[in-house]
Each structure stands twice: as C-alpha cells, then as structure tokens.
Amino acid sequence: MITISKAFGQDPVEFNDETAADRVGARIRTIRNARGLSLAELGEKVGLNADRMQKYENGARKPKTDMLKKIAEALGVSTLALADPVTTSYIGAMYAMFELEHNFNMKIEPTDENHVPGLCLTVDFKDSLYEYMKDWYDVYAQMKSDLEVANSEEEKAEIINAYHNWEWTYPQGIVDKTEKSLEKARLKRKIAELQERYDQLDQNDSDIE
Known part of the structure; x- marks a missing residue:
C-alpha cells in the first residue's frame, strides 16, 4: 500500500529540512567506515576533535559548506557524495x-x-518504491494514450497541463484516488449488506405465502 500521509504529520519540505543533518551525517559515517578511519583520525584531517565529528555523524550538527568540502577532501570523495x-x-x-x-x-x-x-x-515489484512508480507510470501512460486521440492542440495542452498538475500536487492525486477507492469499497459492502437483507425479507415473504 502506498503511504500518503505526511512524515510524522509534518509538511514534507519541513521534514526534509529538519532531517538534512541526519542524512549528511549518515553519508559521512558510511564513507569514513569504508575508508577505515576512526572519528579521531578523520577529525584530525579536518582540524576537529572526535566529539565534533561524532555530532556531525549523529545529525546533531550539520557541517557548513566549507567544512563539508574539507571532510569530502579528507575522505577522498566529491562533496556531492555527502550532500543531498x-x-x-x-x-x-x-x-x-x-x-x-x-x-x-x-x-x-x-x-x-x-x-x-x-x-x-x-525497481523490483517487491521494493516499496515500486508502488509509487507504478502509480506514476499509470498516470503517464494514460496521458500518452489521451494525447494520441486528442482532436486539437488545445485539447493536447489541457491533457499535458493536467499531467503536470498531478506532478506538482503529488501525492494529492494518490490521496484522491485512494479516498475514492475506499468510498467505492464502502458503498460496495453496503450494497451487498442491503442485498442480503432484501433477500432475507423476500425469503420471509415467500415462507408466509
């Protein structure tokens, strides 16, 4: 099932900003370990103590750009390998x-x-990203199909704009689709319950006759 809720109830941009230090720190730690360096050894290369380096790796502090460049150089990697x-x-x-x-x-x-x-x-269908990409593909394929049968340039422009709007408001399109599916399932169950009740009453009438 596709997860559509905001991370911890937050706006996605706010969540991304608040967790940026964690991601940078995780990358530093992964590459430092791959290089066989201790916190103290890496810190010495960039002029910091082990405690400060640990705060970077734990996401308690986020290194500024100049320091990130020094850390990348000390690790022998591109600065882009550490940044988002x-x-x-x-x-x-x-x-x-x-x-x-x-x-x-x-x-x-x-x-x-x-x-x-x-x-x-x-991406393998067993991976969580598959459902997100499959939903994107379905919308994209529908857009391409609609363009093939469009009767005018104006209609094509409307189709393309609708597709872009789906991207710009993502994942609202999934939310709407999910809510509609849930409502249809609820109504289907209700209809089945009413049909069962109707059949019971009809059977009772037959027994009385």
Missing part, C-alpha cells in the same frame, strides 16, 4: 540516481526499444 543531491546538473542528477540505487534498490538496465539502444531505471 540537487538535480540542476547532469552530475547532480547522477548522484540523485545513486541515492535511488542505495536507498530503494533501483537498478540500471539496458534497453533496445524499437531497435534504439538506451538505458532505463528499474
């Missing part, structure tokens, strides 16, 4: 996809659709 990815460049987009690989088990696969070589990102 920003997809305003090809390199930033690549780091965003690396995050999807590590956090959601997304894989990169070759494709040869219509004899045109390419690459695609895939």
